[in-house]
Amino acid sequence: MTAVTTPTTADQRREPSRFRDWITGGALKDRAVLLLALIVVLLVAMAILDGVGLTSGRFNSDYLASTLIAYVPLALLALAELFVITSGRGGIDLSVGSMVSLTGIVFAMLYQQAGLPLAVAVVSAVAFGALLGAVNGFLTAYLGYPALITTLATFYAYRSIALVVSEQRPISGPEISEFYSAAKAIELPVIGGGLPLVPLGVFTFLLPVAIVAWFVLNRTTYGRKLYAIGTNDTAAQWAGIDTRRTRMMAYVTAGAIAGLVGVYTVAQFASARPDAGTSGSGMALPAITIAVLGGVAITGGIGRLSGILLAALLIVWLNASILLVVPGNEGAQAQLLALGVVLLGASLLSNATIRRRQGGLAKPLSVPGTAPGAK
């Protein structure tokens, strides 16, 4: 990071206008750069606070690595929202938290109570998640329900089914307790010696999904189609894209990812909680927040994997830092404040820079569903 910024500050003395252009045009528009800068600022600030001795615990790489256990579900669900929101026409998925709860319960029933092999149980849970997502996708893409409505309805429905099927009791047992090792921290093989312990879930859950998602989004026709229908549904249709099928697949993908997170939460908590994804304010709202923070346009068609991964990392490390500086209950509360401020700041800032670049004030507010052909 420093290698990149230092020459630019030198440029600034010679050509201030270019620096301004870079700031307003390139850097802030590219969400990944902005997020990376924020992460660096956070790490530097925390390192200073740690050095002065204002933190209640040690702020070091071991601590940062251990917090990644919370990073996995957050990043995965934000990735699920990336697919859905990018598909456009007001795409959003409020039901991911409920899908996490329900697939977690189903996984535990298959693995613990029915005694299926682990691989079969995991695949079944993911397939079940995809099925739940297909319900969302069918209603939204084929029957024309607004996504907010579909997923609000299925949020209630799936959550209710999870609680009723499990009789509101968590499912646990010896097999699941053993499965806990899938989420806990390990030492990296070969190069592991000098590095901090990284939670295994990062490699078994997040990394494969991220690689596949990157490939699908950037190197397949499906990815191109997804961005196309999100950018302009009508144009995509005239270009011969099966918009309904493409959009439906986005919801199916989100469901499958939520299914995987369901399995992960079972490993993380060593039991399948029927409210794993819906307790408190649920998992959907943080996931959407991180997706938006990561530069996904709520109007569709724009969004990159790098933004998601960095935004989730920023939030997880910010939360972890807050707990060190503001101990106890107040720290947990301050996390809410931080999330709100970062989200509002990032969205207002990026909106302002885009508007300045377009050179006008009175740009219309884009609202999902008001695009031609949407009504």
Added chain:
Amino acid sequence: MSTDTVAPAVAKPLSLRRILPPIVTGQEIVLLGVLVILWVLLGIFTPAFLTPASIGPLLVQVAPIALIGVGMTFVIITAGIDVSVAAMIMVSAVTTARMLVAFDIPAIAAVLVAIVIGAALGAINGFLIAYGRVHPIIITFGTANLFQWLGLRVFDSSTVNGIPSTLEFFGRGGAGSTLGVPHSFAIAVIAVAAAWWFLRYAKAGRNLYAIGGNQNAARLAGIKVQPRLVWVYVVTGALAGLAACMVIATGTATLDQSVGSGKELQVIAAVVIGGTSILGGRGSVVGTLLGAILVQTVVSGVTQLGWPTQLGFLFVGIFILVAVGTDLIRERTRRRA
């Protein structure tokens, strides 16, 4: 909605009937029918359901949802959404409750405090949405976090204990109703009636439909879009504040940190079941009231039938889909006609 209607009803002449909708639309008649059928069925299977002892508390629980639903209907008609209402209830409720405990303020002052706090929070939403030009769902996700933090700071300890019964006027008890009608429900009905008149006959009310239909066209037609938007979110906040008083009154003397939690989705469910289009430009507050009653009937009915309480929310989900689905079909046939 369907992708095959690329050119929506552009050529259709605007008849007066389309500008001024009928007093009750199809959706509301359907809703009323569903409600009557549900109540009759519940009355048959659980004899205790159709008694004043059961209906009264039901209406008390409907009141805050319907009340905030009025504001949310305004918001959704302008093609917006407000997911921060639960957090606004929390801030309003806890601040008012603490003032009741600490200073024993009279009821009227408590109500004023709650409404002013709600309106102030709503103003934050409104200004950010109208002038920040970021989509309302993002802004209100953000402010929901801020408000929640604020509320938890005011809570200080884990709960507020020993709240005096100053607000019993809104409560479940005998002081909370006149001639069997709960005051809180009556207030909600008055708010719905006022909002119905406002949306139908007041110029500012008609403007909301214009903004939701097409914000640019509304601006070009001379409507001051941004002040209107701010105002809509302020009203929603103020109503959330008033609803917070009802929440305090219907609870015990203790207020815990989960107050209001989940209310935002219940309110949105009531509004969309009531036939308001989430895409903006169309909707009615009478439908919202019926939608709120329907949601609460289903949830209470399931409990009274002895089924698992959580099953009620499965039915709420199904009702949302059925209500919006019939609306979609009607919209499609109307366009074909």
